[in-house]
Amino acid sequence: MRNIEWWWTAVSAVGAYLYLHLICRFLGRKVLSQFNFFDFASAITIGALTTLVAIPTNEWKKAAVALGIFTVLTLTLDYFIQKSPGFRGFVNSKPKMVIYKGQIDSQQLRKARLTLDELLTILRQKNVFHPGDVYCAILETDGQLSVLPKSDKMPLTLGDLNRKPPEKGMMNDVIKDGNIITENLRHAGYDDKWLQKKLREQGIQSIEEVFYAGVDGQGALYVSIRDRAGIESGNIYIQ
Numbered sequence: 698m699r700n701i702e703w704w705w706t707a708v709s710a711v712g713a714y715l716y717l718h719l720i721c722r723f724l725g726r727k728v729l730s731q732f733n734f735f736d737f738a739s740a741i742t743i744g745a746l747t748t749l750v751a752i753p754t755n756e757w758k759k760a761a762v763a764l765g766i767f768t769v770l771t772l773t774l775d776y777f778i779q780k781s782p783g784f785r786g787f788v789n790s791k792p793k794m795v796i797y798k799g800q801i802d803s804q805q806l807r808k809a810r811l812t813l814d815e816l817l818t819i820l821r822q823k824n825v826f827h828p829g830d831v832y833c834a835i836l837e838t839d840g841q842l843s844v845l846p847k848s849d850k851m852p853l854t855l856g857d858l859n860r861k862p863p864e865k866g867m868m869n870d871v872i873k874d875g876n877i878i879t880e881n882l883r884h885a886g887y888d889d890k891w892l893q894k895k896l897r898e899q900g901i902q903s904i905e906e907v908f909y910a911g912v913d914g915q916g917a918l919y920v921s922i923r924d925r926a927g928i929e930s931g932n933i934y935i936q
């Protein structure tokens with residue numbers, strides 16, 4: 698009898714895990730930092746109900762029904778949020794402009810339940826130490842603060858000097874942990890022979906000596922080598 702209970706517990710746990718994985722796929726992928734309060738509360742509730750289903754008790758059937766209903770409601774609500782801008786604004790609220798042209802909007806702060814000290818702390822974390830340097834700051838629905846500095850407070854770029862440097866492009870990972878990623882290497886327009894030639898030019902005789910290597914859009918090869926103990930020991934740029 699005890700063995701049957703253990704097997705039933707194992708089967709329930711696997712079933713709950715697969716169900717939770719399926720629900721996460723249906724709900725879509727969202728970075729945790731993009732969760733609003735409702736998303737966070739829904740995730741906790743689904744996790745708690747799934748735990749009750751995974752552990753066989755006298756109430757597990759009720760928990761399974763509650764989990765199913767809550768899942769349907771969550772998916773339905775998510776559908777209407779995606780389809781209706783008005784409903785989306787009602788559920789997720791709207792972004793609030795808490796600073797405009799260097800002036801802090803105390804009314805918007807109260808609506809967002811954000812204190813002045815909290816606002817100033819977030820600004821400092823974004824390397825803004827004077828609210829007057831901000832053209833506008835918007836509190837997003839996920840709680841993040843988007844800050845646009847005034848034009849004369851923005852860092853100078855080459856574009857401001859009418860200079861356009863060549864694009865480096867995205868780094869293509871071609872070696873990880875001593876293994877060549879052939880697909881990425883071909884995508885970058887190179888092959889194994891080219892890669893090994895570049896490495897030999899720098900005295901690297903074996904791919905296994907390389908902890909990481911990547912090629913940018915200009916064909917520059919970045920190599921991070923490791924010592925015999927497998928610990929990263931140095932970086933090399935190969936043009």
